[in-house]
Amino acid sequence: MDFRLSPEEEAFRQEVRDWLKENLPKDWSGDRFTRDRDPETWNIYREFAGKLAAKKWVAPAWPVEYGGLGLSVIQQLIFNEEMAYHQAPLGYSIMGVGWAGPTIIVYGTEEQKQKHLGAITNAETMWCQGFSEPNAGSDLASLQTRAVRDGDDYVINGQKIWTSGAHLSDWCILLARTDPEATKHKGISYFLLDMKTPGVTVRPLIDMMDNHAFNEMFFDNVRVPKDCLLGDENRGWYMAATTLDFERSSIGGAVGGRRMVEELVAYARETKRNGKRLSEEVTVRVRLADAALEVEIGRMLSYRVASMQQRGLVPNYESSIAKLFNTDMQFRLAKAGLEIMGLYGQLEPQSKYAPLRGKFERQYLWQTGMIVGGGTPEIQRNIIAMRGLGLPRQ
Amino acid sequence: MDLGLDEQQELLKNFARDFLEKECPESVVREMEEDEKGYSPDLWRKMAQQGWMGLIIPEEHGGTGMNLCELVVLLEEFGRALVPGPYISTVVLGAVPIMEAGNDEQKKQLLPKIAAGETIMTMALTEPSAKWDADGVELEAKKQGNDYVLNGVKLFVPDAHVSDQMVVVARTSKGKTPEDGITVFLVDSKSPGISFELLRTIAADKQCEVAFENVKVPAANVIGEVDKGWPIVEKTKKMATVAACAYLVGLSQMDFDVTLNYAKERVQFGRPIGSFQAIQHKLADVVIDVDGSRFITYKAAWSLQEEEPDADMMISMAKAWTSDASRRVVAHGQQIHGGIGFTKEYKIQLYFRRQKWMELMWGDADYHRELVAQKLEV
Numbered sequence: 001m002d003f004r005l006s007p008e009e010e011a012f013r014q015e016v017r018d019w020l021k022e023n024l025p026k027d028w029s030g031d032r033f034t035r036d037r038d039p040e041t042w043n044i045y046r047e048f049a050g051k052l053a054a055k056k057w058v059a060p061a062w063p064v065e066y067g068g069l070g071l072s073v074i075q076q077l078i079f080n081e082e083m084a085y086h087q088a089p090l091g092y093s094i095m096g097v098g099w100a101g102p103t104i105i106v107y108g109t110e111e112q113k114q115k116h117l118g119a120i121t122n123a124e125t126m127w128c129q130g131f132s133e134p135n136a137g138s139d140l141a142s143l144q145t146r147a148v149r150d151g152d153d154y155v156i157n158g159q160k161i162w163t164s165g166a167h168l169s170d171w172c173i174l175l176a177r178t179d180p181e182a183t184k185h186k187g188i189s190y191f192l193l194d195m196k197t198p199g200v201t202v203r204p205l206i207d208m209m210d211n212h213a214f215n216e217m218f219f220d221n222v223r224v225p226k227d228c229l230l231g232d233e234n235r236g237w238y239m240a241a242t243t244l245d246f247e248r249s250s251i252g253g254a255v256g257g258r259r260m261v262e263e264l265v266a267y268a269r270e271t272k273r274n275g276k277r278l279s280e281e282v283t284v285r286v287r288l289a290d291a292a293l294e295v296e297i298g299r300m301l302s303y304r305v306a307s308m309q310q311r312g313l314v315p316n317y318e319s320s321i322a323k324l325f326n327t328d329m330q331f332r333l334a335k336a337g338l339e340i341m342g343l344y345g346q347l348e349p350q351s352k353y354a355p356l357r358g359k360f361e362r363q364y365l366w367q368t369g370m371i372v373g374g375g376t377p378e379i380q381r382n383i384i385a386m387r388g389l390g391l392p393r394q
Numbered sequence: 395m396d397l398g399l400d401e402q403q404e405l406l407k408n409f410a411r412d413f414l415e416k417e418c419p420e421s422v423v424r425e426m427e428e429d430e431k432g433y434s435p436d437l438w439r440k441m442a443q444q445g446w447m448g449l450i451i452p453e454e455h456g457g458t459g460m461n462l463c464e465l466v467v468l469l470e471e472f473g474r475a476l477v478p479g480p481y482i483s484t485v486v487l488g489a490v491p492i493m494e495a496g497n498d499e500q501k502k503q504l505l506p507k508i509a510a511g512e513t514i515m516t517m518a519l520t521e522p523s524a525k526w527d528a529d530g531v532e533l534e535a536k537k538q539g540n541d542y543v544l545n546g547v548k549l550f551v552p553d554a555h556v557s558d559q560m561v562v563v564a565r566t567s568k569g570k571t572p573e574d575g576i577t578v579f580l581v582d583s584k585s586p587g588i589s590f591e592l593l594r595t596i597a598a599d600k601q602c603e604v605a606f607e608n609v610k611v612p613a614a615n616v617i618g619e620v621d622k623g624w625p626i627v628e629k630t631k632k633m634a635t636v637a638a639c640a641y642l643v644g645l646s647q648m649d650f651d652v653t654l655n656y657a658k659e660r661v662q663f664g665r666p667i668g669s670f671q672a673i674q675h676k677l678a679d680v681v682i683d684v685d686g687s688r689f690i691t692y693k694a695a696w697s698l699q700e701e702e703p704d705a706d707m708m709i710s711m712a713k714a715w716t717s718d719a720s721r722r723v724v725a726h727g728q729q730i731h732g733g734i735g736f737t738k739e740y741k742i743q744l745y746f747r748r749q750k751w752m753e754l755m756w757g758d759a760d761y762h763r764e765l766v767a768q769k770l771e772v
Contacts, residue, residue, distance in 0.1 A: 001403065001463045001692050002396045004700070009395075074395055265770050285767035286760075292770055293690075293711040293763075300397070300689035301682075307397040321682050378671075384681060385674035389654055392669040 030087025067121025190236035253326030317388025433479025442511025456506035473644025480553035488515020495618035578623035597751035
């Protein structure tokens with residue numbers, strides 16, 4: 001029971017803060033949600049990733065040999081906290097650092113590692129994740145995209161959906177069925193796909209925020225060489241489901257929440273309605289207090305995951321708890337913000353009347369997506385109940 | 395940073411769990427509900443022999459000199475076993491004011507006896523106004539020669555009827571603020587003019603109305619300074635609030651463990667009810683509430699122990715969250731048990747009733763939410 005950071009860890013936090021002060025884009029408010037449709041936003045992401053690369057901070061927890069700094073779990077946690085608090089534009093490397101890279105580190109051949117890992121940490125490649133399909137969402141293992149072996153190649157046909165950033169990505173981690181006869185979990189393989197391969201079509205999927213982040217992807221006889229297969233054929237499901245060693249505490253949600261609470265408190269203090277400051281209203285005080293303490297609970301649930309990892313334990317349902325709580329919490333926080341703002345809560349950032357630059361209105365929409373992305377609350381609860389608590393399936 | 399227990403804490407936890415499973419089974423808990431004293435002198439003695447009464451008392455005064463985080467570990471086990479009796483009353487409400495503000499004589503006289511399990515104590519703070527704040531303190535103490543004379547009524551005083559000494563919070567003057575003019579007295583519970591009436595409560599714990607009628611207390615029994623006693627009460631309240639959270643964490647964990655087990659064993663429609671998602675998702679929510687309560691309580695305890703600047707905020711966050719979360723936990727526990735949960739015979743009700751008690755003690759969720767709002771500077 002010790003919540004103190006070591007002097008080295010504190011120093012590292014300061015180093016990250018100082019660096020961010022120097023290197024965040026000029027006048028960066030972090031309101032990225034307002035501009036995702038704008039190609040300029042993605043240039044900001046790319047540029048920022050380049051700055052991180054120069055510092056070896058794209059994937060600082062990766063081993064040195066793969067372009068990281070081999071940071072400890074706690075250092076990585078600190079790094080993630082600071083990036084989230086300052087709402088740093090990290091969109092470019094998220095999928096490469098969080099998914100593609102770690103899986104390649106564990107399952108890749110030497111050649112695949114050489115080819116991809118350095119490119120990720122140097123911010124030369126952007127990755128997307130081709131997992132979900134129109135009929136394979138929560139039931140991901142029922143995916144139908146086919147990869148058929150043909151000589152030294154695989155030929156891929158099918159469709160993916162909800163693919164964030166596919167329109168800008170260089171590479172894709174792709175799950176496709178290689179053995180249609182096997183039971184559904186056992187016939188899936190994991191591919192590293194060059195997005196420039198002929199036959200790959202990307203179509204924008206505009207979300208309810210009027211942003212272009214998602215896409216649909218179509219594969220029409222996409223021919224890839226067999227060295228694009230990661231790990232063993234038909235073992236893809238298990239590789240995708242592996243808990244990887246890198247920090248998975250969802251700390252970003254808790255810290256991003258903290259920033260929002262601070263902004264909301266300041267707003268409530270400064271805004272007068274009917275001759276009274278909002279912060280004097282009991283209902284407002286209750287909402288703010290709840291928001292603040294839920295953020296702290298989320299932070300503790302995230303710290304617990306990192307703390308376990310630091311002890312050499314492998315978190316199981318604990319990371320599901322952190323993810324579930326923190327995404328729900330951020331939605332409730334956005335909702336509380338809109339309730340406090342009353343009629344003004346509905347205004348979009350473009351309006352001159354929008355409180356806090358319309359950030360809460362954007363968050364209110366955005367978080368509904370974040371709650372279901374990466375495993376719906378129901379799926380997370382299934383994981384907690386069955387994997388964590390050992391409750392029977394039948 | 396490490397949110398887990400260290401080696402010493404782990405040992406304490408395991409030892410306490412084994413000890414309490416043996417020495418404080420459900421039968422003792424039930425017996426003490428009916429018992430007027432509300433504690434078993436035999437169990438009290440055995441607990442004292444483990445050094446638990448003196449856990450946070452310095453070694454020079456006969457204690458083991460451990461810290462609040464260790465007390466939290468132990469109280470989690472107390473909550474799990476629903477240990478009845480005046481433990482928090484004695485070790486926190488009684489000992490803390492003396493450790494914080496007592497003079498050498500008071501420390502020498504009382505702390506070793508508390509540590510040895512020979513003296514039972516409590517604090518008389520709340521009154522019929524049922525306020526935790528200084529403006530709730532109206533019981534009057536008037537100087538008369540070398541004595542003070544106390545008149546008034548204290549209410550919701552835990553374990554007062556079995557106490558040897560009480561820490562009584564009284565008003566000696568009307569100052570500019572409610573905090574000014576409060577004095578803390580050490581009062582022999584057998585002093586003439588004191589009468590006790592046991593309250594019947596939801597948890598069958600032992601809280602009292604304590605009436606003071608011209609009770610003489612020697613001036614030497616003032617703890618700290620006259621008129622300036624409120625900070626002593628504040629410190630004690632903070633410790634007690636953390637203690638209540640720790641008890642609730644253990645209680646919630648046990649309620650959950652029992653319920654989880656039941657969901658795995660109870661068969662309906664030809665399958666364990668724990669295989670239904672309606673039940674599974676409830677249990678997943680429960681585990682989040684239990685874990686969240688535990689870690690915010692640890693954070694609060696550690697912050698208070700280390701005198702961190704945000705300690706007060708953390709304590710209020712912990713009590714606000716844990717009060718609400720533990721209520722959700724035991725409510726789900728009742729519901730998943732169905733009809734059997736409503737019976738007196740089955741043990742889950744013991745947890746349900748005690749949760750409400752600790753939810754209310756030292757400020758409920760609404761009370762602490764307002765404190766959080768104040769500390770956010772809104």
